[in-house]
Amino acid sequence: xxxxVIEVQDLVKVYKDVTAVDKISFDVYQGEIFSxxxxxxxxxxxxVEILECLRNPTEGDAKxxxxxxxxxxxxxxxxxxxxPQEFNAFERLTVKENVELIAKIYGVKPDIENIxxxxxxxxxxxxxxxxxxxxxQRRVGICMALASDxxxxxxxxxxxxxDPQARKETxxxxxxxxxxxxxxxxTSHYMEEVERLxxxxxxxxxxxxxxxxxxxxLISKYGGGIKVSVEGRNIEKAEKMLKSFxxxxxxxxxxxxxxxxxxxxASKALAxxxxxxxxxxxxxxxxxxxxxxxQLTGGRVDDRGELI
Amino acid sequence: MRSIIPVFTALIKGWLRxxxxxxxxxxxxxxxxxxxxxxxxxxxxxxxxxxxxxxxxEDGKQTELSEAFINALESTNIFEIRKLDPEIxxxxxxxxxxxxxxxxxxxxxxxxxxxxxYEKSMTIRLNIILSTFSDFEKYSGSxxxxxxxAMREGKEKLTQLMENLPASESVELIxxxxxxxxxxxxxxxxxESVINAFNNRLIGVEEQAMTITAEPLAEKNMTPGDxxxxxxxxxxxxxxxxxxxxxxxxxxxxxxTVKRLAATPLSKSSWILxxxxxxxxxxxxxxxxxxxxxxxxxxxxxxxxxxxxxxxFMGAVTFSSIGMILGGVIKDVEAASxxxxxxxxxxxxxxxxxxxxxxxxxxxxxxxKFLPLYYFHEGLRSIMIMDNPSGASxxxxxxxxxxxxFIVIATKVTRWKEL
Numbered sequence: 001x002x003x004x005v006i007e008v009q010d011l012v013k014v015y016k017d018v019t020a021v022d023k024i025s026f027d028v029y030q031g032e033i034f035s036x037x038x039x040x041x042x043x044x045x046x047x048v049e050i051l052e053c054l055r056n057p058t059e060g061d062a063k064x065x066x067x068x069x070x071x072x073x074x075x076x077x078x079x080x081x082x083x084p085q086e087f088n089a090f091e092r093l094t095v096k097e098n099v100e101l102i103a104k105i106y107g108v109k110p111d112i113e114n115i116x117x118x119x120x121x122x123x124x125x126x127x128x129x130x131x132x133x134x135x136x137q138r139r140v141g142i143c144m145a146l147a148s149d150x151x152x153x154x155x156x157x158x159x160x161x162x163d164p165q166a167r168k169e170t171x172x173x174x175x176x177x178x179x180x181x182x183x184x185x186x187t188s189h190y191m192e193e194v195e196r197l198x199x200x201x202x203x204x205x206x207x208x209x210x211x212x213x214x215x216x217x218l219i220s221k222y223g224g225g226i227k228v229s230v231e232g233r234n235i236e237k238a239e240k241m242l243k244s245f246x247x248x249x250x251x252x253x254x255x256x257x258x259x260x261x262x263x264x265x266a267s268k269a270l271a272x273x274x275x276x277x278x279x280x281x282x283x284x285x286x287x288x289x290x291x292x293x294x295q296l297t298g299g300r301v302d303d304r305g306e307l308i
Numbered sequence: 309m310r311s312i313i314p315v316f317t318a319l320i321k322g323w324l325r326x327x328x329x330x331x332x333x334x335x336x337x338x339x340x341x342x343x344x345x346x347x348x349x350x351x352x353x354x355x356x357x358x359x360x361x362x363x364x365x366e367d368g369k370q371t372e373l374s375e376a377f378i379n380a381l382e383s384t385n386i387f388e389i390r391k392l393d394p395e396i397x398x399x400x401x402x403x404x405x406x407x408x409x410x411x412x413x414x415x416x417x418x419x420x421x422x423x424x425x426y427e428k429s430m431t432i433r434l435n436i437i438l439s440t441f442s443d444f445e446k447y448s449g450s451x452x453x454x455x456x457x458a459m460r461e462g463k464e465k466l467t468q469l470m471e472n473l474p475a476s477e478s479v480e481l482i483x484x485x486x487x488x489x490x491x492x493x494x495x496x497x498x499x500e501s502v503i504n505a506f507n508n509r510l511i512g513v514e515e516q517a518m519t520i521t522a523e524p525l526a527e528k529n530m531t532p533g534d535x536x537x538x539x540x541x542x543x544x545x546x547x548x549x550x551x552x553x554x555x556x557x558x559x560x561x562x563x564x565t566v567k568r569l570a571a572t573p574l575s576k577s578s579w580i581l582x583x584x585x586x587x588x589x590x591x592x593x594x595x596x597x598x599x600x601x602x603x604x605x606x607x608x609x610x611x612x613x614x615x616x617x618x619x620x621f622m623g624a625v626t627f628s629s630i631g632m633i634l635g636g637v638i639k640d641v642e643a644a645s646x647x648x649x650x651x652x653x654x655x656x657x658x659x660x661x662x663x664x665x666x667x668x669x670x671x672x673x674x675x676x677k678f679l680p681l682y683y684f685h686e687g688l689r690s691i692m693i694m695d696n697p698s699g700a701s702x703x704x705x706x707x708x709x710x711x712x713x714f715i716v717i718a719t720k721v722t723r724w725k726e727l
Contacts, residue, residue, distance in 0.1 A: 052571050055726055074573060082571035088564040090318050092325035097318070104314035105572045128325070144568070
């Protein structure tokens with residue numbers, strides 16, 4: 001496995017009477033897209049802001065690019081790129097002016113045209129920030145985070161509040177970052193987003209990190225396996241056959257559902273099923289991060305990020 | 309520190325592109341300057357209209373002496389004199405000219421003005437000579453007997469001459485004015501002083517035993533606008549800081565711009581200095597606009613010198629630091645603006661920036677002396693009007709200390725973490 005760029009050990013953050021982050025530990029590796037995923041109030045932003053040196057940890061340790069968040073604030077800030085939650089720039093400055101401002105603060109002279117072109121905002125370079133759409137604003141935010149050519153980017157809820165189209169476009173931008181060789185740390189409450197975009201994720205609820213792993217592993221462990229549903233006449237034949245592969249078979253009217261733990265098991269059953277096919281309608285569904293989340297927490301997260 | 313200029317530039321650009329910002333920083337103060345300047349200052353020296361009806365005519369022409377008297381009135385430069393034909397009946401004229409009513413101040417010079425004045429002044433002069441002779445007689449101990457004799461003979465001849473002269477009476481001028489005319493008394497007073505001077509000349513008193521000269525407060529030639537301009541400049545630098553900076557900071561905090569900047573290597577002190585630099589720049593821009601505006605509209609001559617610039621700088625730092633404190637402590641934008649207004653407006657009116665503090669009741673004058681704005685505008689006045697920077701030393705001291713104190717507090721309360 002490649003080099004660790006973030007190391008978090010038993011991190012705790014307490015606000016007055018609320019424990020926002022409750023002893024969490026995880027690592028992020030170079031070049032990956034990592035996400036903390038969970039509902040609002042889970043402690044994702046607090047964690048990110050501790051790593052960005054915008055908050056002080058109460059207990060525990062966190063290292064970013066090898067630097068301690070408590071002691072090496074300057075070194076960390078110099079090396080990371082940040083897009084805060086509900087990000088805003090100077091509203092009356094143009095896209096280009098905002099990116100230039102950040103570059104000047106870092107004391108660097110990046111190829112701004114290249115950055116703006118890469119992220120598709122070059123055409124809007126002379127427009128004032130407040131006149132842009134939400135999706136464009138996020139892109140500009142990412143351009144600003146890229147201005148200092150950081151190796152690590154923190155994007156806090158980069159697609160919250162965007163329409164589905166803009167969200168997908170933002171995913172493309174984030175994939176571009178990965179191609180550029182950047183490590184991306186993001187937070188999200190959209191399970192689909194994490195599943196499609198990230199390499200690894202940590203599931204966070206009420207300040208606790210319940211599971212951290214590759215997306216693939218999370219789904220196969222907690223995704224509820226593979227569902228094969230068969231619909232048609234003479235459904236009993238199919239039911240009998242499925243039962244010879246798995247114990248989990250449900251029969252509802254003219255539909256039979258068989259659940260398999262792994263893809264291998266499912267594929268064996270499917271092979272037989274197609275042989276005896278009697279005009280069956282077969283549907284295969286694999287679990288996703290939604291299932292992982294409900295398996296782990298017993299709840300779900302709605303579109304606004306609320307736990308239900 | 310190298311970040312100060314870029315951040316300052318961003319703040320200035322942002323401000324320049326906000327129409328409401330420009331309105332409240334520049335146009336609003338200018339509107340008030342125009343309003344208050346017109347109410348309190350007036351545009352230049354006021355002249356009073358005075359109608360004169362001269363009945364003392366000889367072959368249809370004004371007598372020499374009545375003309376000289378009118379010229380004397382005119383030479384005061386206070387009256388705008390209009391002559392009314394003696395044929396006109398004044399009561400009818402007032403009715404026929406409604407607009408005339410508002411400032412009808414009429415001086416009637418009666419027939420026989422010249423003749424009576426000559427006779428009367430002759431009598432007075434002779435009386436003076438006689439009474440002088442009498443005074444000499446009382447203290448005649450040291451006098452040469454021949455001189456004394458000659459003087460007594462002269463006195464007798466003069467007394468005979470006096471008896472032959474017709475009985476003289478004083479000339480009575482008639483001054484008509486409207487009852488509600490507040491300025492009529494002033495006009496009457498000025499006419500009286502002209503009459504006195506005229507009387508003195510007639511009896512040959514050229515030299516005056518006592519004089520009074522009205523001199524302007526400072527060496528410069530000042531207009532009322534000059535007096536008010538420093539007050540306006542001070543007041544609006546204060547409102548720009550206490551209201552403007554508060555609103556800017558709390559809005560940037562609310563919308564997340566501050567957090568974005570805090571996540572960069574920009575230091576908190578650079579952020580504070582950038583904001584103060586922006587407010588100071590605005591303060592100087594405002595000063596320039598006010599001075600130019602005052603010059604065009606009110607013919608104001610006061611120009612800020614190096615001391616004024618230094619004091620303006622201290623004021624801008626003090627008041628923008630107060631703005632940074634309010635914007636930094638109060639999270640809600642509305643509440644922060646409310647607090648800014650609640651501090652700025654009472655301070656603006658209580659400090660005597662807009663009117664002389666002596667016009668206010670005693671307890672309000674005491675309150676004024678606890679307000680930073682009081683020392684700011686008093687100092688600025690002392691420098692710009694009196695041309696007396698040493699008279700502003702208390703202002704320099706207080707504003708200097710306050711600038712440091714508030715900048716320290718602003719640094720303490722501005723959060724750069726846990727936003």
